[in-house]
Amino acid sequence: MAPKTSPVDQLSEAEAAAELAWLAAEIARHDRAYHERDAPEISDAEYDALRRRNAAIEAGFPALVRPDSPAHRVGPAPAGGFAKVRHGVPMLSLDNAFDPADFGEFCDRARRFLGLKQEKLEFVGEPKIDGLSVSLTYQDGRLVRGATRGDGLEGEDVTANVRTLPTIPKHLKGHAPARIEIRGEVFMTKADFLALNVAQEAAGQKLFANPRNAAAGSLRQLDPRITAARPLSMFAYAMGEASELPAGTHWQWLARLREWGFAVNPLSDLLASEDAAAGFQAGVADRRAALPYDIDGVVYKINDLALQRRLGFVGRAPRWAIAWKFPAEQATTVLEGIDIQVGRTGALTPVARLTPVNVGGVLVRNATLHNEDEIARKDVRIGDTVVLQRAGDVIPQIVAVVAADRPPGAQPYAFPDHCPVCGSLAIRPPGEVVRRCTGGLVCSAQIEERLVHFVSRAAFDIEGLGDKTIREFHADRLIEGPADIFRLPDREAEIAAREGWGEVSARNLSAAIRARRRIPLARFIHALGIRRIGETNAKLLARHYGSFANWRTQMLAAVQIGAEARSDLGNIVGIGPAIAEELAEFFAEQRNIATIDELAGLLEIADAEAAGGGGSLAGKVVVFTGTLATLTRPEAKAMAEKLGAKVTDSVSKKTDLVVTGTDAGSKARKAAELGVRIITEAEWRELAGQPF
Template structure:
């Protein structure tokens, strides 16, 4: 083994160990900075010597793999569903059926909390994670291995033990922790995006992302709950297998319990009825399994589910209370959101005083009236919401709630853009809550992240008239003496703030663009725009049509962005930031032109491509003199069609007689040294393929994996 290879192996093993200590045992053996430096050193060595990189290197945690479409794989052991019940009587009947099936033999159960996430099947071979597959239809699922590898508490390499098989599967649940879900929804609300309904949907959506780096940012977690292998007799019981999984380094929730009687099971159900709300993960019930694997085999299966397991689902907890008031909040983008103020009522482990009503449509649909007795539930057991009205308790003289026609903060008449659910205040320059919220967004962690200047502090400065917009923040050093006189500030706090302001001038351009709070311009869009145009000046000069051609931007975002740069106040803001020394352009050299082979040609890229990302194709076209646009017109040279292209684009291109070509056709138009290798069945020499002849390639299913399941759990 070479010195470099030994360095990579040593760093890999050390980082695996530290990850296990941190995520499984809550032990931090070294400072975060030292860990990050070790990870950076490993990434550098792997880049320089890729032949020595381990497949499950800790560097895989940060993601970066782009998957254009997920292949499918057949489950060796079907991922069947469980029978559900909502009553204790059904649990008693289940116990009776089990005992009859076992002819009166003694039986023990394992009770586990049913986490509300995404079921996942993981394959480990020789201690290494080799594959992650979703449940799918129970027989086949999507292979999402690159996304699964980003989950930090999931070991990529297991600790070896004498009883560890060389090839086995682990079933478990991938979930989004409740604090992460709350942060994600707060960010979406600030960006004017639709809120996610619950953590399960958020986790499911994250696993379907094509960029594993974005999956890593969602901070998903994993709990293992069963072991499967083609061999027999590895463990006598399900509880023994759970203990083994934990010993190997897999995360197993410590909430499970072995129960020796039905009464023990019912006690477990009652214990966690309220206690589950103290956990940082959403739960919706209890799974009860026969512990002994031989007894499981005797009981067997029905067509859809095992006879040895059942899921008890807790009923959705609701409370009845009185609606006292509707208040209207104005967000950063001007959206006016109604919030219900309630008589305090206990619900799902907390005291609820406020509830979401979402928008005017929901107020009308529920026929809400002040003084109503309303029913409140927690959506996904997270966000309180009003779900109904007790009409029998309504006063005879009650009147429907009238949604305001003017902004509750500045009095400006509200507007309701076509197709939108929210009323909005269009006075974005003069409405105090909007201006204040934009400042809070600008200094937030994912934008400028100014040390010493959090949302509360900058909001306070705004209320005192010390700052008015993002550019005015950089005038605070001249007011240092005044700041030091404020309560809870002092000289040290002021110095920290001023240092943070100075350091923020080095924040990359894409985060500055995101920090401006332009409607619909989230982190990803800001990154794409910055990479494409490289400067604020170039973005401001682009038309809406040109902006829409940038990957992941589209027409709605482009129109919003173009309109923003038409406002004199916004141009003055950008000018002020430029004068302050904030980064308004990317550093380094822009991509250089390679040839003029595509000069004079314009392209629209649509769908998902096999060999390249849309960004890569756009860059190739531009490097060879071509242009990429977002709309189809008679002047368009080619529509480059990938898989899952929308039918509207195809129809319009056909109507206007615009040639529709494939990714391989496009590559054939480039110089030979640029053309990436393409599979034989995808090769084409035509550059004017008629649209009716175009048929995107479809992926072949993965080769089925065969094998007999042992007596272990399938869930």
């Protein structure tokens, strides 16, 4: 047995190679014991130790990393959670269609891609179950692994739980390939969901919002016995990775899935021509309410697998399948009131408070009303019954007012002309949409929002000091201005004595605050929350002025000269008169200067690096969209900027590169239309020289 104790830096190359070989075999053996036989021989902690040892040696001897390195396979089980599983073939999302025109365009695109003229395409239509996708791997016909979709690239290992579903065969009937992955949708019937909630309520347990959440919650139980007790089913709909290249048609594959023992949705049907889709869609919609389970549309797949292979993928979605969704679910509810929120810049935003109502499976209580004009345009009045809809499946919108249900005497909503928090006048400059509180430095709502912004991710980013804590500390006058944050370490005992705090957490907070005493100039400028100075403009200023002292001097000069861009500000590309005016206004206020000087005394503000330089992406414009699996947005951005690229948020003709994560939406589509190069996250890492 290989030695497990000698420090990595004392290993010879030969010893390291030998130990890596041993570890690869040992970890693979335990993986089999755990996943295939459900009979682990060692504890999770011991298993983790093996993996950590492997990672440490690989880090010390990168040249010796084996092709069968355990690091490339199933990830370690995080304490109290599920192991991560990397999908052999990513589990992608589908593009959506909402009407016959969308579907027609989809068919035309596929035809164009294939170089076909008038020939009609043959489809399979399958109801789109509202559940959760799972991946099942069969080795020599035996179920060896079950995984959730996760982010599409990496999911969670739920093998033990999946084994408890009666509709999932543990052995495939008849002849099966050596290795095959089957994909399906796990769901709970509407009746079972209601019964489960009754039981949950009786047991004093949390209720589930909808069948999908109930199914997801049930499958992700750490104790498989609980999963076993929940009524879950699965319809199989496709295969993923397989040791045999698939041939024939999708329809034949569905038949094969049935032969192997899977349930396939009985409503699925072969459509000889795309012209049959609209009729099929209507037929399924008619039966929707009577079905025992929830569906949110129909998936149409081109039947011929050879055509599917030719069509391939764009970004995150296949070119050979599309989800034709039913119209967005609407609900009516009563507008109980309109609250006015005051933002960091003083903007007054009206928020609708609604009688809670279920829209598309989510309980909605609030909806934004955007602004004064929006309320007037729809003539929304308190007490009105309103039609609500979730736009793009996410943010609730008020679509319209049900005029017939208006209570007698309801008055048009009068938008306040004073700040509801500080009482200052709220004005709306001509031509603008937003009304703003003029309280500025005295409005406690604005002060609080500015403090929240000050510690936010892109600004000071102080660990353990999120917006909840800031609001609490501000309410209790522990923090009145930004400089007070850096004096918190002096009051550690006082914080430790607070409810919900202890010595350890107070000490950690002090350390986190001290760790941020040194800050780059750009972040500092951004943190101040000057209107129109966001992350990008702060960076421009920092790069132009270099140091805090220089910036301060020049800004004061700008105030003297008058903002009219006769100052140096006019020389910065991207900074125009409106922004210059905003800066001059900020520096014209003595209290603002006092605040930044006070901060400068407490902090070490690092000079900005001069702009420019080479880098492999010098001058390129890069856009990230969708959810990235292995990088956070700021990491991705920093990576791109290091290579000389400029990162923006929207796709246009000037964009050079679009990097798509999962669920990339309109931006990926726009990039495709404009012919902008689209790459995946993995390809991006490759390009940036930081592959997995």
